[in-house]
Amino acid sequence: MKTALVCGAGGFIGSHLAKRLKGEGYWVRGIDLKYPEFAETAADDFVIGDLRDPRVCESVVDQPFDDIYQLAADMGGAGFVFTGENDADIMHNSGLINLNMVASSCTAGVKKIFYSSSACMYPEYNQTDPDNPKCSEDSAYPASPDSEYGWEKLFSERLYLAFARNHGLNVRIARFHNIFGPYGSWKDGREKAPAALCRKVAQASDGGEIEMWGDGLQTRSFLYIDECLESVRRLMESDFIGPVNIGSEEMVTINQLAEMIMDSAGKKLSIKHIPGPLGVRGRNSDNRLLKEKLGWSPSEPLREGLNKTYPWIHEMVEKDNPLSPCK
Ligand code: NAD
Numbered sequence: 242m243k244t245a246l247v248c249g250a251g252g253f254i255g256s257h258l259a260k261r262l263k264g265e266g267y268w269v270r271g272i273d274l275k276y277p278e279f280a281e282t283a284a285d286d287f288v289i290g291d292l293r294d295p296r297v298c299e300s301v302v303d304q305p306f307d308d309i310y311q312l313a314a315d316m317g318g319a320g321f322v323f324t325g326e327n328d329a330d331i332m333h334n335s336g337l338i339n340l341n342m343v344a345s346s347c348t349a350g351v352k353k354i355f356y357s358s359s360a361c362m363y364p365e366y367n368q369t370d371p372d373n374p375k376c377s378e379d380s381a382y383p384a385s386p387d388s389e390y391g392w393e394k395l396f397s398e399r400l401y402l403a404f405a406r407n408h409g410l411n412v413r414i415a416r417f418h419n420i421f422g423p424y425g426s427w428k429d430g431r432e433k434a435p436a437a438l439c440r441k442v443a444q445a446s447d448g449g450e451i452e453m454w455g456d457g458l459q460t461r462s463f464l465y466i467d468e469c470l471e472s473v474r475r476l477m478e479s480d481f482i483g484p485v486n487i488g489s490e491e492m493v494t495i496n497q498l499a500e501m502i503m504d505s506a507g508k509k510l511s512i513k514h515i516p517g518p519l520g521v522r523g524r525n526s527d528n529r530l531l532k533e534k535l536g537w538s539p540s541e542p543l544r545e546g547l548n549k550t551y552p553w554i555h556e557m558v559e560k561d562n563p564l565s566p567c568k
Contacts, residue, residue, distance in 0.1 A: 244268045246306045246351075248292060248342060249313035250284055251275040253425035254357070254417075254469065258310055259284045261470045272301050273313065279424045279557075293337040298345040308477060309346055309354040313338050316390065317431030319454065322361070323518035328389040335390075339397040343404045353411045355477055356401045358484055360418040360524060361391035371460040371494070371523035378416070378484055378530050387521055398484055405482065413476050418488025418526040421546065422466030423553035428561070434495060435463055435547070438502050439554035447508045454517025457496035462489040462525045465546030468539035472531065481534040488526025491543050501544055505551040 245262050249255040250271025260283035262269050271284035274291060290297040292313050302309070315334040321327055339356070346354045360376060364385035367375035386392050394416075404410040421435040428440055441451040464487065472487040493501070496512065503510055528538040 242266065242268050243307040244304065245270070245308040245310065246301060247271045247284065248309065248311045248338070249273055250282060250287065251277050252312065253422075254420055254466065255310070255312045256280065256282060256424060257422070257466050258312070258470055258473070261474070262308075265474075267308075270301065272297075277424070292341060293334055295341045295345070298341040299348070302342075302345040302349040302351065305350040305352060307352045309342070309351050310357075310473070311339065311342050311354060312357045313342075314357070317426065318433035318437065319518045319520055320437075321431050322388050322390045323520050331390050332393045335393050336396065339400055343400055343410065347404060347408050347410050351410075353413065353477060354401070355413045355415070355473060356397065358394045358398050358414055358416045359391065360416050360486065360488065360526070361388055361520075362386050362395040362398070362416065363391075363524070365521055368521035368523050371458060374460065374492075374521070374523035374525050375527075376418075376486065376524060377527045378486060381484075402482075412482055414483035414485070415473060415476055415487040416484055417464075417469065418486060418524070419461055419463045420466055420469045421463050422550050427554050427557055434461070434498065435502070435550065436554060438495075438499050439505075439547075439551050440558060442499070442502050442506045442508060442510065442551070443555040443558040445508065445510050448510070450511045450513050451499065452513050452515050453495065453499060454515060455495070455519045456514050457499065457512060458494050459519060459521070460492050460494050460523040460525065461498075462492050463498070463543055463546070464489040464526070464539055465541055465543075465549070468541055472535070472537075472539060475535045475537060479535055485531050485534065486526045486528060487531065487539075488528070489539055489541075489543065490526050490528050492523075492525040493543060498543075501547050502551060504544070505547045506555070
């Protein structure tokens with residue numbers, strides 16, 4: 242039986258990945274600071290532990306796992322990453338996790354380790370035009386991410402690549418672009434735009450108003466969780482090391498994202514634009530390298546993913562406040 246360790250298995254992507262790996266017949270160990278918040282873990286073994294501590298890393302990597310998925314990070318949406326208030330924690334905590342995990346994986350002789358980088362590592366100067374952002378993998382340098390979160394991701398990409406070069410560690414690296422779906426943060430201050438907008442739409446009465454940070458003309462693309470996991474597994478089974486983008490190429494403005502969510506909810510709402518942390522002006526995944534190396538890339542329309550995500554957040558909002566006006 243193949244074995245996998247999922248670091249960050251209490252989080253959004255990690256909890257879905259543990260389930261997917263179980264479905265593929267793996268024996269799965271998860272590790273996180275916390276259990277998954279919204280559903281039982283699918284992992285066979287779940288360790289509560291802090292990966293900033295090297296002894297914890299050594300103890301969970303107690304065997305030469307077939308696969309390790311390193312998803313643990315101190316992260317969140319714009320309200321967490323772009324205010325500047327969490328910069329030291331983000332760099333220190335995620336940096337330690339990666340420094341420890343790469344060393345423990347090497348010592349234990351793991352067969353393969355996946356590292357989840359982020360599109361936030363791309364330079365800001367290529368993402369000022371909302372209609373023409375450039376995010377091809379080879380545009381990463383000269384480096385100039387717009388957040389410390391992006392700088393830590395870039396550092397850790399290089400860390401995994403250096404261990405591959407000097408110690409023969411078999412690594413895979415992907416740069417995720419805005420992954421969304423049910424069972425993720427939706428109101429704890431770490432939620433990202435799709436979850437935050439689904440929550441606001443669910444909380445509003447039909448004909449009412451929602452608030453949005455910025456003018457809503459900034460662009461992004463959003464990838465549904467199932468297609469993210471499909472891409473990760475295909476990358477792991479391939480010979481390609483990366484870094485490679487894992488995202489959708491369906492670029493929308495944040496205003497368009499909000500309109501699509503209103504359609505999913507069957508509500509008509511007006512948008513009030515207010516100041517808030519924003520990130521780059523435009524960003525879209527460039528999947529040419531992914532297609533070339535894997536012969537496959539995500540294709541599900543954004544609307545379909547939103548139609549699967551909105552009902553879950555609606556349910557969460559109702560459970561949270563049974564007297565809310567949402568219907
Ligand atoms: P998440 O916050 O839901 O999951 C991360 C998990 O890591 C959390 O459960 C957290 O408790 C855990 N963690 C943090 N510090 C830890 C520590 N010291 N020890 C053990 N566990 C710790 O985030 P996610 O959306 O599931 O993202 C997973 C990975 O993908 C992260 O590395 C993130 O940076 C990356 N990523 C995600 C997106 C996205 O859109 N979700 C985009 C780009 C990159």
